[in-house]
Amino acid sequence: xxxxxxxxxxxxxxxxxxxxxxxxxxxxxxxxxxxxxxxxxxxxxxxxxxxxxxxxxxxxxxxxxxxxxxxxxxxxxxxxxxxxxxxxxxxxxxxxxxxxxxxxxxxxxxxxxxxxxxxxxxxxxxxxxxxxxxxxxxxxxxxxxxxxxxxxxxxxxxxxxxxxxxxxxxxxxxxxxxxxxxxxxxxxxxxxxxxxxxxxxxxxxxxxxxxxxxxxxxxxxxxxxxxxxxxxxxxxxxxxxxxxxxxxxxxxxxxxxxxxxxxxxxxxxxxxxxxxxxxxxxxxxxxxxxxxxxxxxxxxxxxxxxxxxxxxxxxxxxxxxxxxxxxxxxxxxxxxxxxxxxxxxxxxxxxxxxxxxxxxxxxxxxxxxxxxxxxxxxxxxxxxxxxxxxxxxxxxxxxxxxxxxxxxxxxxxxxxxxxxxxxxxxxxxxxxxxxxxxxxxxxxxxxxxxxxxxxxxxxxxxxxxxxxxxxxxxxxxxxxxxxxxxxxxxxxxxxxxxxxxxx
Numbered sequence: 024x025x026x027x028x029x030x031x032x033x034x035x036x037x038x039x040x041x042x043x044x045x046x047x048x049x050x051x052x053x054x055x056x057x058x059x060x061x062x063x064x065x066x067x068x069x070x071x072x073x074x075x076x077x078x079x080x081x082x083x084x085x086x087x088x089x090x091x092x093x094x095x096x097x098x099x100x101x102x103x104x105x106x107x108x109x110x111x112x113x114x115x116x117x118x119x120x121x122x123x124x125x126x127x128x129x130x131x132x133x134x135x136x137x138x139x140x141x142x143x144x145x146x147x148x149x150x151x152x153x154x155x156x157x158x159x160x161x162x163x164x165x166x167x168x169x170x171x172x173x174x175x176x177x178x179x180x181x182x183x184x185x186x187x188x189x190x191x192x193x194x195x196x197x198x199x200x201x202x203x204x205x206x207x208x209x210x211x212x213x214x215x216x217x218x219x220x221x222x223x224x225x226x227x228x229x230x231x232x233x234x235x236x237x238x239x240x241x242x243x244x245x246x247x248x249x250x251x252x253x254x255x256x257x258x259x260x261x262x263x264x265x266x267x268x269x270x271x272x273x274x275x276x277x278x279x280x281x282x283x284x285x286x287x288x289x290x291x292x293x294x295x296x297x298x299x300x301x302x303x304x305x306x307x308x309x310x311x312x313x314x315x316x317x318x319x320x321x322x323x324x325x326x327x328x329x330x331x332x333x334x335x336x337x338x339x340x341x342x343x344x345x346x347x348x349x350x351x352x353x354x355x356x357x358x359x360x361x362x363x364x365x366x367x368x369x370x371x372x373x374x375x376x377x378x379x380x381x382x383x384x385x386x387x388x389x390x391x392x393x394x395x396x397x398x399x400x401x402x403x404x405x406x407x408x409x410x411x412x413x414x415x416x417x418x419x420x421x422x423x424x425x426x427x428x429x430x431x432x433x434x435x436x437x438x439x440x441x442x443x444x445x446x447x448x449x450x451x452x453x454x455x456x457x458x459x460x461x462x463x464x465x466x467x468x469x470x471x472x473x474x475x476x477x478x479x480x481x482x483x484x485x486x487x488x489x490x491x492x493x494x495x496x497x498x499x500x501x502x503x504x505x506x507x508x509x510x511x512x513x514x515x516x517x518x519x520x521x522x523x524x525x526x
Contacts, residue, residue, distance in 0.1 A: 025098035026051055026091065030256075031471030032080060033107040034178050035270065036128065036292065039079040041087050042467040043099070048475060048492070050468065052094065054087030056080060061125050067132035070125040073114055073181050077255060080182065084256050101258055103478040104186070104248065105265040105470030107273030108179025110199040110314075111150075113157040116174040116181075123168055126178065127157055130328070132376065134160035144221060145214050147202050148307045150326075150378060154200035155218065155231075162225035169227065175200075175234045183267035185255060187246030192236040193265075193473075195272025195322070198314035200235060208319045209238050239266035241276075241317035241485045242476050265477035270466045271295050271324065272317045274435055277469030279459065279493040281316070281486035284428035286419075288448070288456075289465065290438035294327040294415055298427060305425060310379040310418035317473060318485035323427065325418030326379060327411060331437055333372040333388045334407040341400040351440075357401030358408065359443045363450070363512040366397025369523050370406035372414070379418055380524070391523065408444070409513075412451045413520045419452065432456045435465050442501060450509040451517070458501040459493075 028045040039056045056079030061070040091097070111129040116122060127133070129152045137159045138151035149156055154177065162169045176184065177200060180192045192200070194208055201218075204211040210232060219230050228234070239245055245266035253260045268276070271289070275297050278287040283301035288294070300321040304313060312324040342350020369392055375385035390403055419429065432454050438444050439458055449456040472492070480488050 024096050025100045026096050027100040028102065029471040029474040030099075030101050030104045030258075031107070031467040031469065031474065032083075032105065032182065033270065033273065033465065033467035033470055034076050034079070034109060034182055035466070036109050036130065039076060039083050040467045041080070041083045042471050043087055043091070044468070044471045046102070046475075048468070048472055051096075052087050052090045053467070054083040054085070054090065056082035056086065069128045069131045071128060072125050073122045073178070076178060076182060077185055081255055081257075088257070099258065101262050103263045103265060103474035104256070105273075105472070105474035105477070106179050106183050106186075106267040107270050107466040107470040108177055108182060108196070108267060110177060110196060110269035110271055111152040111154055111157075112178045113154050113161065114176045114178065114181045115161070115168065115172045116176065116184075117171050118173045120173075120184075122181070123171055126181070128178075130375075131157070133164075135378075137163075141218070141221075142307060145202075145217055146307070147214065148312055150312050158231070159218075159222060162222055162227055166225065169225070172228050172234060174236070176236050177267075177269065179267035179269060180236050183245060183264065186248055186252030187264050188249045188251065189246040190236045191239050191245060191266060193245075193268035193272060193317055194238050194240050194319045195315045195317055196267060196269035197236065197238045199269050199271075201231070202313075203238070203315050203319070205319065205321060208240055210235060240319050241266070241473060242480055245477065263474075263478050265470070265473040266317075268317055268470070268473060269314070271297055271314065271322075273466040273469035273473065275322070275469070276317055276472050276489070277465060278433035278435055279489045279496070280433055281318075281320075281489040284430035286429055286432050286454075288415070288432045288434050289436040290330060290434060290448075291436035292330050292332055294330040294411060296325040296415055296419060296432070297322050298422065298429065300427060302427075308421050309381060310421045316485075323422055325415060325422070327377065327414050327418070328375050329372045329377055329385075329388075329414070330411060331408070333370070333374050334404055334411065336374070336388075337404050337407045341404070354400050354404055355441045357399065358405045359441065361399070361401035361405040363447075363509055364516050365402040365406040365409065366399075367392050367394070368397050368402045368406045369516075369520055370403075370410040371523065372407055372410040377414065380414060405447075408447070409451065409516065410520065412448060413517050416452060416517060417521075429454055434458050445501065446503040446506070449503040449505045451513045453505050453510045455505070456503040459496055459499065
């Protein structure tokens with residue numbers, strides 16, 4: 024039997040996944056492919072070979088098809104393809120239309136100075152991971168590479184080029200490369216001119232606009248599968264492709280967020296809380312970044328580099344001590360059962376730097392206030408998890424002070440594998456938390472959703488399209504409302520955590 028539906032692709036930091044849905048966006052099957060960081064780089068340097076993403080995509084499609092065959096389905100009738108990729112990467116392409124070198128990723132730490140310099144010069148928040156800061160660093164430190172650049176894109180944009188032969192990018196991912204002018208839904212011309220003036224001393228190969236992908240909003244033509252794309256995916260030529268988006272806009276799509284007051288929270292290796300703004304953010308804050316939703320609406324993002332890594336490390340530590348084959352299976356129920364104050368235990372999660380909180384170096388993760396009574400796996404892991412939730416709250420309160428609404432947190436990512444932790448987040452943030460069915464599929468499902476909007480939106484706006492889907496999925500959603508007694512307890516722990524940060 025042929026399965027008719029949509030294909031979503033997500034190229035993440037640690038691997039690539041594909042999701043096949045039916046026409047109603049119900050997940051039918053998934054596939055995975057792997058890759059690693061480039062070896063031999065100095066500390067703080069993170070690169071991957073773009074060719075590895077393509078190989079992983081082919082492997083993921085083979086995995087998906089094998090699973091379908093096991094279910095008795097042998098053919099695919101794909102109506103549209105959507106793409107999500109890790110944001111802010113720097114993929115430099117030469118005139119032969121191949122990568123000039125391995126791609127520097129969002130987590131690469133080499134251009135902190137350029138981020139601060141550009142923030143000051145452009146008066147717009149420029150985190151060190153934004154592609155613009157990476158490009159300025161490349162011009163200064165790798166001029167022999169820079170002079171050969173013909174185009175520049177992101178991981179998602181590179182996959183889109185390999186599948187369609189076109190250099191375009193969804194507006195959300197494009198905003199992770201360079202600021203977007205909300206009036207034109209294109210790169211900000213005034214800021215482009217300012218950047219070109221800064222870069223002129225380093226003799227760039229062309230103006231920045233000529234190097235960047237063209238910008239597309241949700242529903243627009245992102246190209247169609249060409250012969251190269253057909254070979255990679257094992258699908259027919261001509262299938263429509265949605266504009267490639269960054270993982271954060273794709274996560275928002277997958278969380279069905281289109282209205283101000285709703286916040287998409289992706290809780291994994293890093294943590295992102297993305298909320299649609301009902302006005303322009305005033306000034307520059309270390310804790311808040313800015314980009315766009317797939318339809319171009321402004322987004323305020325509270326981003327944490329240190330997500331669940333420390334918590335996961337703590338879980339694995341206890342698993343090794345107990346020689347457990349599945350430490351999460353044994354430890355996480357203890358975390359759920361632990362008291363809100365963790366018996367007085369506190370943690371700091373900074374295995375890496377945390378720019379939004381002014382933490383410039385990692386290696387400061389640890390547990391504090393341990394005693395004979397509270398020294399349990401549940402308390403230790405919960406304290407590690409709460410530290411990250413508290414950091415998220417610190418950033419969110421910057422938006423609170425400017426009057427941005429926060430009515431609902433829609434949760435996705437690794438934390439959803441223990442759904443009961445949604446209640447903890449609701450109590451820490453004093454905000455309703457919602458988990459939609461399929462939340463664990465994350466960005467790949469969001470990419471499939473964008474593919475559906477590309478080919479069959481029925482003339483609906485992006486916001487109305489998402490609301491229609493949300494209404495249809497209400498019965499499958501799990502919601503956690505704050506428990507006011509727990510809110511008070513967590514608030515007391517939060518105040519103690521803030522005092523620990525000051526030390």
